Amino acid sequence: MNTNNIYRNRTLDNVSEQDVGAALTLAGWVENIRDHGGVSFIDLRDMYGVMQVVMRDTSLLDGLSREDCISVSGVIEHRDEETYNPKIPTGTIELEAKKVEVLGKVYRQLPFEVMTSKETREDVRLKYRYLDLRNAKVRDNMIFRSKVISYLRQKMTDMGFLEIQTPILCASSPEGARDYIVPSRKFKGKFYALPQAPQQYKQLLMVSGFDKYFQIAPCFRDEDARADRSPGEFYQLDFEMSFATQEDVFKVGEEVLYETFKKFAPEGAEITAAPFPIISYKQAMLEFGTDKPDLRNPLRIIDVSEFFSRCTFKPFHDKTVRAINVHAQLTRGQHEKLLKYAQSIGMGGLGYLEVLEDMTYKGPIDKFIPDDMKTEIRDLAGLTAGDTIFFIADVEELAASYAGQLRTEIADRLDLLEKNAYRFCYINDFPMFEYDKESKKIIFTHNPFSMPQGGLEALNEKDPLEILAYQYDIVCNGVELSSGAVRNHNLDIMVKAFEIAGYTEDDLKEKFGALYNAFQFGAPPHAGMAPGVDRMIMLLRNEENIREVVPFPMNGNAQDLMCGAPSEVTEQQLREVHIKVRQ
RNA sequence: GGCUCUAUCGUUUAAUGGUUAGGACACUGCUCUGUCACAGCAGAGAUACGAGUUCGAUUCUCGUUGGAGCCGCCA
Numbered sequence: 001m002n003t004n005n006i007y008r009n010r011t012l013d014n015v016s017e018q019d020v021g022a023a024l025t026l027a028g029w030v031e032n033i034r035d036h037g038g039v040s041f042i043d044l045r046d047m048y049g050v051m052q053v054v055m056r057d058t059s060l061l062d063g064l065s066r067e068d069c070i071s072v073s074g075v076i077e078h079r080d081e082e083t084y085n086p087k088i089p090t091g092t093i094e095l096e097a098k099k100v101e102v103l104g105k106v107y108r109q110l111p112f113e114v115m116t117s118k119e120t121r122e123d124v125r126l127k128y129r130y131l132d133l134r135n136a137k138v139r140d141n142m143i144f145r146s147k148v149i150s151y152l153r154q155k156m157t158d159m160g161f162l163e164i165q166t167p168i169l170c171a172s173s174p175e176g177a178r179d180y181i182v183p184s185r186k187f188k189g190k191f192y193a194l195p196q197a198p199q200q201y202k203q204l205l206m207v208s209g210f211d212k213y214f215q216i217a218p219c220f221r222d223e224d225a226r227a228d229r230s231p232g233e234f235y236q237l238d239f240e241m242s243f244a245t246q247e248d249v250f251k252v253g254e255e256v257l258y259e260t261f262k263k264f265a266p267e268g269a270e271i272t273a274a275p276f277p278i279i280s281y282k283q284a285m286l287e288f289g290t291d292k293p294d295l296r297n298p299l300r301i302i303d304v305s306e307f308f309s310r311c312t313f314k315p316f317h318d319k320t321v322r323a324i325n326v327h328a329q330l331t332r333g334q335h336e337k338l339l340k341y342a343q344s345i346g347m348g349g350l351g352y353l354e355v356l357e358d359m360t361y362k363g364p365i366d367k368f369i370p371d372d373m374k375t376e377i378r379d380l381a382g383l384t385a386g387d388t389i390f391f392i393a394d395v396e397e398l399a400a401s402y403a404g405q406l407r408t409e410i411a412d413r414l415d416l417l418e419k420n421a422y423r424f425c426y427i428n429d430f431p432m433f434e435y436d437k438e439s440k441k442i443i444f445t446h447n448p449f450s451m452p453q454g455g456l457e458a459l460n461e462k463d464p465l466e467i468l469a470y471q472y473d474i475v476c477n478g479v480e481l482s483s484g485a486v487r488n489h490n491l492d493i494m495v496k497a498f499e500i501a502g503y504t505e506d507d508l509k510e511k512f513g514a515l516y517n518a519f520q521f522g523a524p525p526h527a528g529m530a531p532g533v534d535r536m537i538m539l540l541r542n543e544e545n546i547r548e549v550v551p552f553p554m555n556g557n558a559q560d561l562m563c564g565a566p567s568e569v570t571e572q573q574l575r576e577v578h579i580k581v582r583q
Numbered sequence: 584g585g586c587u588c589u590a591u592c593g594u595u596u597a598a599u600g601g602u603u604a605g606g607a608c609a610c611u612g613c614u615c616u617g618u619c620a621c622a623g624c625a626g627a628g629a630u631a632c633g634a635g636u637u638c639g640a641u642u643c644u645c646g647u648u649g650g651a652g653c654c655g656c657c658a
Contacts (some may be wrong), residue, residue: 033619038616052619066609083617091619112594115620116608120594123650176658196658223657344587381594447658483658556651 007071007103013048017093019076026051026095027071028062029102029134044095046138052085052094056579060100065116067134069104072097087417103434122547127561129552141549145537148264149216152533153257161214161239168218170196174511175448177221180232183577194220194233197325197530200515202240203449203487206495207518208527214239224559227398227545228479229557230534234550236482237536240528246470246486249527250275250426253474253482257531261422264540276474280429288406289322291430295423296479297411299324301383304391313351313368320396322403325381325389326410329354334413338390341409347402351391355383364561365391409477410433422539428472429453433464434502444501446471450485450513452497459496476539484529493521514569 003009008027015024028046040055042064053072055061085091111128117135121217125132132138153163153201172179172193179193195201195264198221201507205213217238225231237256241248254274261271279296284291285301306321330338335352342350348449353363359372369377381389390410392403432452436443442464450469452458458467470486488494494516500510509516537549547553554560574581 034618034621036616036618036621039618040616041621043619050619054617056616058616080617083619085619087619109593113609113620117593120651124594167619173658177656199658219658224655226657227652229657237593444658448658 011048011089012044012046012051013516015051015076015090015093015095018170019080020078020093022076023094024076024095026053027070028069030066030068030070032064033064035061041094044070045134049090051090052088053097054094055100057099060097061520063102064100065106067106067110068102068130068441071101071103073099076370090553092158094151100373100396108347122483123141123561125557126547126555128555129562133551140543141537141543144264144541144552145549145551146497147538149235149533150536151260152256153216155259156214156239159212159252160256161212162210163215164205164210164213165565166205166215166217167200169522170195170201173443177223180220180222183579185577188578189504196221197236198238199447199449200512202238203526204514204518206240206242206363206487206489207521207523211242211523212239213241213528217530225554225556225558228437228535228538230546230553231556232554234400234546235533236530237533238528240526242524242526244525244527245283246428246472246527249486249529250270250278250472253423253426253484253529253531257424257474257476257481257536260536261540264467265422266420268420269549270418270423272422277425279330279425279427281427281431281468282429284427285400286322289400289402289407290478291427291473292409292475292478292480293425293427294411295425296418296421296477298416298418299326299411301400301407302360304377304380307373307377308381308391308393311368311370311373313365316391316393319393320399321391321393321411322399323381323389324388324403324407324410326414327384327387329386330388338410338413338488340408342402345405346398347392347394347400350406351376351393353389353391355385355387355389359383359385366495367532399529420486424474424476426472427475428470429468430471430473431465432467432469432471432497435465441502443570444497445469446483447485448498448501449487449494451488451490452493456493456496459493459500464500470527472529474529479539480532481535481539482529482531484527486527488524489523489525490520491516494519 008025012026012028015026024324025046028044031043031045031050034041035058038058040061042053042055042059044051044053053074072095074095075097076093079092079094096280099570110131111124114131114134116329117125117132118137133142157163163370164201169182169192170373172181172191177196179196182192182194184190185190198215198217213374215238216282217236218233219231219236239252241252258274265271279293281291283292286303301322301324305319305321308321319360339350345555352367353361353365356362360369376440377383383389388408392406431445432450433442436446446469450471453468454462472484473480488497494510495505534546534549538546541549543549552560559565
């Protein structure tokens with residue numbers, strides 16, 4: 001880039017051997033100073049690269065320190081061949097400084113060294129995030145993020161989707177996550193809420209006739225953080241389509257994600273090609289013990305409850321029994337560690353069998369399997385010599401969950417995960433309702449606006465807990481990237497569904513008035529989903545923590561350590577919005 | 584709300600019931616004409632806070648505060 005102003009006339013990606021002899025002014029930050037007495041070097045860094053500046057007049061160095069922001073004028077010189085630096089693109093040239101101007105001085109000792117900031121305690125990095133962002137790796141994550149987002153926009157636009165902004169100040173909704181609320185000045189005692197997602201607006205856009213909508217949408221949820229979950233706010237690639245079925249949405253999701261991952265994944269990465277495998281919720285809970293399976297993990301869980309109901313091992317009778325064949329022999333140490341892990345997640349013990357060379361079994365469970373049933377378990381679990389099979393028994397829900405956690409733990413310990421691969425799948429057929437033990441009521445499992453499979457007839461006739469929804473997730477490497485649904489655009493079905501979840505038609509009118517009204521004016525069938533943008537980038541960058549790909553993340557307690565949010569406001573501000581804070 | 588881990592110079596890391604609490608990088612000063620995360624010499628700089636046990640606590644115990652991870656929660 002040519003900029004040509006008083007600060008600089010080139011950026012550092014645009015200086016090359018062709019410029020040897022040219023008088024240039026460059027600007028950036030002092031990354032490093034190497035003072036050799038008679039001659040000194042500084043590494044000048046800007047957003048685009050690094051350039052060595054040589055100072056033969058060492059008085060130019062006076063008063064300079066690391067991370068000062070400076071403008072340097074001088075002449076580009078060719079380096080002697082033995083002093084080339086192959087590590088940087090500008091390694092065969094350097095700028096001989098004639099004049100240095102400090103544009104922004106460093107007045108205090110830096111809280112950490114920029115070059116190694118990623119090794120610094122996270123709360124210190126976050127407090128000085130603007131310095132942390134000077135680090136090349138952190139900066140590259142942001143540049144990468146920008147490129148991904150701009151590609152997503154381009155791709156969605158190319159596919160015929162229209163980007164439309166929806167409000168940030170909207171009405172609070174009773175379902176889902178806790179809202180962030182904003183008090184109203186004009187209406188005493190009333191509040192706006194920040195959107196958990198643009199859910200209702202995008203459905204209203206469908207009613208308006210905007211066939212294909214998308215948005216890189218900020219979403220706000222007042223829930224606790226996790227390593228892969230930003231507290232407070234995050235971004236989704238939110239999209240919705242009219243006259244669309246689940247399959248139509250799957251096609252769009254597959255295309256966008258596959259193309260994006262193909263373009264941005266590390267070199268040589270394997271990416272699931274479309275069509276992505278579709279796994280029902282029920283099958284996922286059985287085979288993987290979770291609704292977000294990591295398909296890089298080759299281990300599968302099988303159900304052996306019926307088999308063990310016929311064996312003589314009492315503790316397994318009347319239990320759900322799941323089994324994992326790990327296709328390997330574990331050392332005694334590995335067994336001990338695994339048992340310890342099993343106990344740490346709440347399991348009583350961990351039964352297993354080892355398959356010997358002669359296909360007989362060894363292990364604490366063996367004596368409870370009658371001789372005439374030994375080949376049956378072999379066929380059931382596909383046992384071959386050298387295998388070890390673990391058994392997990394409990395009530396169904398816990399057995400599934402324990403088996404799922406063990407599957408992950410074993411694969412980790414035995415290093416079984418497929419390397420440099422992005423394995424996608426759809427999980428669908430989620431239950432529409434579930435029983436909430438706390439309130440002892442039937443509640444919506446996920447999105448209350450999803451279309452129940454079987455429509456009104458199912459709602460009227462089936463056990464609510466048996467009804468499935470046209471509701472789906474995209475999972476990649478064990479990370480839930482997205483959820484979505486075919487929406488319920490039929491008012492009768494919606495009234496009935498909400499009735500089952502304990503809402504009257506009046507509740508519906510009051511809480512979701514916009515949708516309730518809109519669906520009386522010719523609502524088209526529609527469906528959509530919303531892949532998480534931050535999570536996508538985290539996966540593509542192989543970062544363990546989502547904060548590494550967010551420009552200004554809050555800490556785990558949803559505090560902005562840099563600016564001090566949340567903070568107190570003045571008495572007057574509170575008075576204006578009719579709020580009194582209880583001491 | 585619950586569980587687990589954690590807190591030593593600016594950063595990072597070591598050690599210890601009695602020490603001058605050590606190193607590395609950064610910082611300050613000096614030396615050095617080709618380095619590139621330069622090198623050498625010298626210097627300044629730390630046991631989060633509050634109790635308890637003890638002759639003596641930075642070390643052991645409890646609590647507070649902060650941080651991280653997990654569970655709950657996240658339509």
